[in-house]
Amino acid sequence: MDLLALADFTLVARHGGIGRAARAADRPKATLSRRVAELERDLGVRLFERGTHVLRLTQEGRALFERTEGLLAELGDAATAIASGGLSPTGRLRVSAPLLFSQMALGKLAAEFTLRHPAIRLDITTEDRPVDMVEEGYDLVIRVNPDPDDTLIGRVLIRDRLVAVASPRLRRPSPGEVVPVVARASASESAWQLTTDAGDWQVQIDPILRLGSLIMIRDAVRTGVGAALLPLSLVANDLEAGVLARWGDAKTPPIEIWALYPSRRLLSARVTAFLDVLKAAFPLGHPEELARYMLADVPS
Template sequence: MDSTQRVRAILSFVNAADAGSFAAAGRLLGLTSSAVSKNVASLEKALGVRLMNRTTRNLQLTQEGTAFLRQARLALEALDDAVDAVATQRLGPSGRLRISTSSAFGHEHLLPVLPGLLSRYPALSVDVDFDDRVIDMVRDGYDLAFRGGNIPDSTMISRPVCKLNVAIMASPEYLARQGVPHTPQELRAHRLVARRFLGGRVSMWSFQGEDGSITTFDPTDAAVLTLSAPEAVVQAACDGAGIAQVGVHLAWPHLLSGALKVVLHRYHHAGSYEMVMQYPHRALLAPRVRATVDYLLDAFAANKALHVQLEALNSYVA
């Protein structure tokens, strides 16, 4: 099998695996179903292993097929990246970039910097999904993803964007009406706004004792509102619904305007959450991805709201 036939066969195999049938792969490649089947059979013969088990209804990858598909994707991506690299030398970064981001961070911080990115690189186009669910970047076809929280170890490359400090806050109107809590224990007598993650778990509030010990507080029993979107929690606190634990990066404009005040700052433990930018590990990173990563990291580094130090909150304590 010469190199041209090999590339044609690999393309047929990858498209058949993705589409689930030879006929669907043929429509994508402009080939007949039998031509795609013949290409895959030739590839199997050249490799000396069966890559797919065929039935009248579907295709099922063998163990060898699954392993080969992973490597084939990397090879095809490397070819695409090589083409992009040549084009970039003439035109600058080009092509479509797919980004997955949490809703709050995406609307508040990513969306405002995208016009500058597109102005610098006119040949780029960006497709953004605002989605808080856990994704498989390779399977779902994303180039970049932004995720916040306690980020687990991953095969992805993770670039830190900022720490995600949280604080306990309420509106001046609520505090004037209900009083300012001076100890964590007093929270049980207040109206609280809790956040529920998509998996159903409610976010706990952490407090540090005089001896340095950390205790957790479940806001559920005293919660008058339980919301899944962090930006909605901030808005509810601004509207006087109750006391809430909110991300400082989302609340900062409201602290500056006086719409929110910090409470229990001396006791509250801000946690170890962070926001990261992730992308698949590749031997050759596409120029469009590399240029976007560099631009966004510079833009986020210059965004003061993302890097508020906890000491700065002392000026906004009720």
């Protein structure tokens, strides 16, 4: 396959037409048209549907564009870095991350990253919804317990778990006693299944307050209004300081925070640099590391 023809195809696909691509790159339209036609002939498929005034990618063209655009961009970045006399990562890095992890760690971590790599323009979007990395142009996403996806690979950053906590002022319930709790707005359970050093324990609960944020729930629980199930990383510092008491661990699946990136793309120097900063912050992946990171001093 002719790499130059592939680059010209990507240029045309990105700009949505041969004319617009020719103007953007200051290239002859005839050259771009010929190169795209040669690539179609070599592959034996049509990459564009050609109308009178419009040029649209076929299904095969869309698949080729999605797989090659990032690769060609990374090759260009590498060539630029080598030509400038070094391999320091440059360019824009787009990351999508969930709300709670962003609030707990990413403000300070993003600043540390920028101080280490000033040539990279880091852009972090906070959202809990699943995102399409290719369609939405993200280089890396951070997700909690992501569904299996053959198009993505990655690594676990933090392995967390839910724990039942309450203010020391709130008396631990006797067997069969109903406990006032602060719950998430979407929660529907009527009992907690907990495990302790003394064995398993079922706690009947009465959600007297429902809140939409785990940080809001933690702050409410501190007042003694009720107990709550919260990630250990969010309450470890309060448990150590005696602000909260731990009743037990919830018998629920672990909470895994993953960093994910497309499996069919070369791992860019920008993504590698960001992963290195994440790994340095949480080398063991323990929830207590995330808790300590929130309290750590900003480097001078």
